[in-house]
Amino acid sequence: xxxxxGVKLAIRNLNHNFGSxxxxxxxxxxxxxxxxxxxxxxxxxxxxxxxxxxxxxLTISAGQILLDGKNIAGKPGQVGYMLQxxxxxxxxxxxxxxxxxxxxxxxxxxxxxxxAAELAYHYGLGDFLRHYPRSLSGGMxxxxxxxxxxAAGRELMLLDExxxxxxxxxxxxMQQWLLEIWREMKRTVMFVTHDVDEAIFLADxxxxxxxxxxxxxxxxxxxxxxxxxxxxxxSPAFVEIKxxxxxxxxxxxxxxxxxxxxxxxxxxxx
Amino acid sequence: xxxxxxxxxxxxxxxxxxxxxIALIFVAWELVLVATGLPAYVxxxxxxxxxxxxxxxxxxxxxxxxxxxxxxxxxxxxxxxGVVLAxxxxxxxxxxxxxxxxxxxxxAVPIVAIAAPLVIIFGFGLTPKLIIVAWIxxxxxxxxxxxxxxxxxxxxxxxARLLGGTRLRTFMIVRLPACIGPLFSGLKIGACYxxxxxxxxxxxxxxxxxxxxxxxxxxxxxxTAGVYGAMLLLTAIGIGSFLFVVIVEHFATPWRTxxxxxxxxxxxIPPHASTQKQKV
Ligand SMILES: Nc1ncnc2c1ncn2[C@@H]1O[C@H](COP(=O)(O)OP(=O)(O)O)[C@@H](O)[C@H]1O
Ligand SMILES: [Mg+2]
Numbered sequence: 024x025x026x027x028x029g030v031k032l033a034i035r036n037l038n039h040n041f042g043s044x045x046x047x048x049x050x051x052x053x054x055x056x057x058x059x060x061x062x063x064x065x066x067x068x069x070x071x072x073x074x075x076x077x078x079x080x081l082t083i084s085a086g087q088i089l090l091d092g093k094n095i096a097g098k099p100g101q102v103g104y105m106l107q108x109x110x111x112x113x114x115x116x117x118x119x120x121x122x123x124x125x126x127x128x129x130x131x132x133x134x135x136x137x138x139a140a141e142l143a144y145h146y147g148l149g150d151f152l153r154h155y156p157r158s159l160s161g162g163m164x165x166x167x168x169x170x171x172x173x174a175a176g177r178e179l180m181l182l183d184e185x186x187x188x189x190x191x192x193x194x195x196x197m198q199q200w201l202l203e204i205w206r207e208m209k210r211t212v213m214f215v216t217h218d219v220d221e222a223i224f225l226a227d228x229x230x231x232x233x234x235x236x237x238x239x240x241x242x243x244x245x246x247x248x249x250x251x252x253x254x255x256x257x258s259p260a261f262v263e264i265k266x267x268x269x270x271x272x273x274x275x276x277x278x279x280x281x282x283x284x285x286x287x288x289x290x291x292x293x
Numbered sequence: 294x295x296x297x298x299x300x301x302x303x304x305x306x307x308x309x310x311x312x313x314x315i316a317l318i319f320v321a322w323e324l325v326l327v328a329t330g331l332p333a334y335v336x337x338x339x340x341x342x343x344x345x346x347x348x349x350x351x352x353x354x355x356x357x358x359x360x361x362x363x364x365x366x367x368x369x370x371x372x373x374x375g376v377v378l379a380x381x382x383x384x385x386x387x388x389x390x391x392x393x394x395x396x397x398x399x400x401a402v403p404i405v406a407i408a409a410p411l412v413i414i415f416g417f418g419l420t421p422k423l424i425i426v427a428w429i430x431x432x433x434x435x436x437x438x439x440x441x442x443x444x445x446x447x448x449x450x451x452x453a454r455l456l457g458g459t460r461l462r463t464f465m466i467v468r469l470p471a472c473i474g475p476l477f478s479g480l481k482i483g484a485c486y487x488x489x490x491x492x493x494x495x496x497x498x499x500x501x502x503x504x505x506x507x508x509x510x511x512x513x514x515x516x517t518a519g520v521y522g523a524m525l526l527l528t529a530i531g532i533g534s535f536l537f538v539v540i541v542e543h544f545a546t547p548w549r550t551x552x553x554x555x556x557x558x559x560x561x562i563p564p565h566a567s568t569q570k571q572k573v
Binding site for chain 2: 078079080099100103104106108110112113114115116118119123124126127128130140152153154155157158175
């Protein structure tokens with residue numbers, strides 16, 4: 024079995040039940056190699072469950088999850104996954120936390136530490152290599168957690184509301200920092216958020232999820248040119264996309280799961 | 294502005310408090326004597342108890358070192374046994390279920406009752422004393438380490454799985470360090486009780502005389518100053534053991550008190566091209 028050209032991750036007819044509760048209902052989605060996809064939705068609509076399924080932590084009820092054409096359902100360790108909690112080990116330094124992946128698999132060698140230090144210097148953590156996590160701010164801790172995910176070297180990274188706990192100023196800085204890393208590293212990113220601005224600012228495509236049962240409602244292409252600076256958030260194109268997304272979420276909220284007329288220019292998944 | 298607390302001033306304050314607390318105990322002791330008018334052969338004044346120690350320095354040194362070494366070696370055996378047992382029990386559920394009731398039972402048996410059969414089995418040497426001390430010490434260590442291992446954050450274990458961690462490495466890097474706090478709690482409790490085990494051992498099986506044996510003899514001879522002198526030295530061993538563990542804990546868990554890793558604890562950062570660039 025080989026993957027479709029250019030498709031990094033293929034999710035096919037994924038279903039998941041927690042007992043009798045259907046958390047994911049027939050989710051199908053292709054993620055292109057190098058793409059930045061945001062999953063947007065209210066809390067409880069199955070975003071984390073989707074990530075747990077893709078990461079292999081969850082034994083899914085039905086469907087297929089293909090990474091480069093190979094089935095990875097139920098096999099942890101194939102993709103990078105950063106949870107909302109930073110989960111830094113308090114007894115390891117920043118450097119030790121970044122090299123955690125190597126330490127856990129085969130032992131961190133000098134080369135691993137040097138590569139991790141290089142990453143840290145390049146992305147603004149150079150002065151903190153010897154620090155313990157307790158001495159870092161929330162934003163810094165999230166940076167370290169992201170560096171740990173990057174250093175593990177997986178081509179697809181799942182980021183579950185990584186900036187959800189940060190104040191808005193820090194968050195904007197982190198978003199730009201993340202885009203810089205993504206541009207330089209050329210990884211494929213799936214990013215969960217419930218913040219409309221964040222989703223549009225970061226993504227090539229925004230996947231809007233709906234609750235009860237958790238499913239994909241709409242998929243939007245974001246055709247705002249890159250690199251994106253902060254001021255694009257007030258540009259007419261951005262505001263227009265935001266208006267469309269808000270309309271979708273709002274119609275959803277008022278019509279109890281029956282989406283209204285589709286605004287023009289939107290693609291509905293088959 | 295927040296400053297990192299100066300460790301030196303912190304230590305000075307701790308030591309100062311200890312000295313004050315101990316001085317208060319001696320003052321209270323003196324006051325009880327004055328208030329009750331009890332004669333010195335019932336309760337000697339603190340000066341006399343301390344005097345016995347300083348009048349017989351060679352003997353007291355020998356007694357103390359005997360009791361101290363029983364306490365120390367028994368403590369090490371008990372602590373190591375406790376950790377090993379906890380690790381095995383945490384890994385193998387059936388062992389856990391079988392051993393847990395046995396552990397509780399071991400502590401329900403009065404320790405003095407264990408001493409006699411141990412002497413019958415092992416004779417009058419060091420062995421029964423080590424076993425008694427270890428018997429007392431291993432229990433708080435097992436219980437605390439087991440609790441620690443059981444309460445490791447499940448997300449942290451999931452993270453290790455996501456990073457492709459092997460079972461052994463995940464245990465060594467994530468689970469074991471997570472219970473180092475509970476481990477030291479157990480070790481501190483054990484440190485206070487260990488000396489009691491040594492004294493009980495000496496009372497039932499004494500070929501080499503230590504402070505416990507001396508205390509019994511002094512008691513039989515109505516040498517109350519000697520009894521109190523031995524008691525003071527035993528107490529000092531107990532406090533000393535506790536403080537020793539506190540100091541080891543301080544240096545073994547630098548992440549609890551420090552912002553950055555000390556050089557002896559992985560604080561060495563690889564020399565780096567970017568460092569040089571930044572320094573220019
Ligand atoms: N382990 C579980 N057992 C039962 N129900 C769960 C479990 N995990 C999540 N759920 C339910 O599944 C739904 C989706 O949860 P989740 O994926 O965490 O949502 P989101 O990340 O979008 O906020 C929620 O209603 C939640 O209560
Ligand atoms: Mg979630």
